[in-house]
Amino acid sequence: MKKFVSISLSLMVLLSLLGVSNVKVSAQTHVTDISSSDPLAVKVNYLISKGIITGYPDGTFRPDNKVTRREAAVVLGKTFSLNGTKRKTSFKDVRSSDYASGYIQSAYEKGFLNGYGDGTYRPDHYMTRSEMSYLLAKAFNFSATKNYYFIDVNPFAHYYRVINKLANNGITVGYTDDTFRPTRKVTRGEFAIFTARALNSSFRVIKDQPSPETRIVKADWLNVRKGPSTSYSSTGGLEDGSRVNYYFKTGDWAFVKGAGYEGFVHTAYLGMPLSIINGKVITLDPGHGHTDPGAIANGLVEKEVVLSVSKKLRAYLENAGAKVVMTRTDDSRYPSLSERVWIAENSNSDTFISVHANKHSSEDAHGTETYYNYYSPNGSDARKLAEYIQNRLYKAIDTSNRGVKHGNFQVIRDNYVPGVLVELGFISNPEDAKKLASDVYREKAAKAIYLGILDYYKYK
Structure with missing residues (x-):
């Protein structure tokens, strides 16, 4: 009886999907073995309310049960009148x-189902997630306009195309570890989720597909292979210094793609990712220095704080491919304000960031602010740069947002390079000072400024 109910359920599902109306359905509107708080519940109940599926006679749905390849063939046969x-x-x-x-043979002749290399069909084996992808892609006539990737789905595999169609149409985003697990047996719960999403766009999901990174090949000749190991055949090769688009990583292998190449290469032969600031010249200006300590309070000296943050910021920028010019790298000298501007302009810098810490007569003053000069030669760009940095910085170090402001500071007023002056926080305020004294928060500040700079160049 149990087997008969399972087969009937499978038939009802896809027959209903294709609009077949002569199927009797239960009046059941809920199941007893799925909690109302489970995200699966709303989809199962939706399908039940539409008369598409029913549970078992005992009121359960049994979401972990699976469907055999025999049942899949019958569903296809009935669906397409084979x-x-x-x-x-x-x-x-x-x-x-x-x-x-009859249905197995007819489905095989139509190309809907395939057997195994040993001449078997294995009708009692459970249907896999990749086979389920074939069913849905075919039944709903899904198409694909872009490529989505899962780390365990080889783009050269025969099932990549149909899995990609599901991702394109909001049917799946895979698992949280970015796998799809194509050989995993599909469960009734998964089947219900896929079906509900196919039928109702409000259930659909959007797969996060990051833009590919650009990497540089670090080998005289690097084989591009059809899979993530040397056992796969080569599709060609890349020369030392070639730029590749890096999409995802599986183990120690990266999938890369571009004009004239597509496949897997070993990550040991790829350099660090190139970012949007690769090749940009950026001047960092740690405020004060040497005989000018800047503000002093709560055991902190401004010139030391800002030099520490600036050096950390330099590391982020250089790792992303930028050329960093420092107005000072230690405490041995004090460049004048005019000299700081000259360093930025003479180095043909693209941007100028002056890093400072604030002080007030009242310890109540607190927070982060970023200045630009509206009347400087590139005031509009400087304002955008200030906005992006400020938006990242105060959030990262959890300080009060004092906003972006016009300031009449010489290093940003007389500078032909788009420049900003960042006030990290008030060393006169105990809470701000505690953060500025922390190497952890200095690292957070440096990374936030770096991300703000990236945001600015993306805007540009």
Whole structure:
């Protein structure tokens, strides 16, 4: 009886999907083994309310149960009105007396189902997630306009195309570890989720597909292979210094793609990612220095704080491919304000960031602010740079947002390079000072300014 109910349920599902109306459905509107707080519940109840599926006679849905390849063939056969007459098949393990033999053979002849290399169909084996992808892609006639990737789905694999169609149409985003697990047996719960999303766009999901990174090849000749190991055949090669688009990583292998190449390469032969600031010249100006300590309070000296943050910021920028010019790298000298501007302009810098810490007579003053000069030669760009940095910085170090302001500071007023002056926080305020004294928060500040600079160049 249980097997009969399972087969009937599977038939009801896809027959209903294709608009077949002569199927009796239960009046059941809920199931007892799925909690109302489970995200699956709303989809199962939706399908039940539409008369598409029912649970078992005992009121359960049994979401972890699976469907066999035999049942899948019957569903396809009924869906597409294939010849279900029992007969001899092309598979040595499917007898002509098998109730599904006609549908299995008809589906095979139509190209809907395939067997295994040993000539078997394995009708009692459970259907996999990749096979389920074939069913949905075919039934709903899904198409794909872009490429989505899962780390365990080789783009050269035969099932990549249909899995990609599901991702394109909001049916799946895979698992949280960015896998799809194509060989995993599909469960009734997963089947319900896929079906509900296919039928109702409000259930659909959007897969996060980051833009590819640009990497540089670090080998005289790097083979591009059809899979993530040396056992796969080569599709060609890349020379030392070639730029590749890096999409995802599986183990120690990266999938890369571009004009004239596509495949896997070993990550040991790829350099660091190149960012949008690769090749940009950026001047960092740690405020004060040497005989000018800047503000002093709560055991902190401004010139030391800002030099520490600036050096950390330099590391982020250089790792992203930028050329960094420092107005000072230690405490041995004090460049004048005019000299700081000259360093930025003479180095043909693209941007100028002066890093400072604030002080007030009242310890109540607190927070982060970023200045630009509206009347400087590139005031509009400087304002955008200030906005992006400020938006990142105060959030990262959890300080009060004092905003972006016009300031009449010489280093940004007389500078032909778009420049900003960042006030990290008030060393006169105990809470701000505690953060500015922390190496952890200095690192957070440096990274936030770096991300703000990236945001600015993306805007540009």
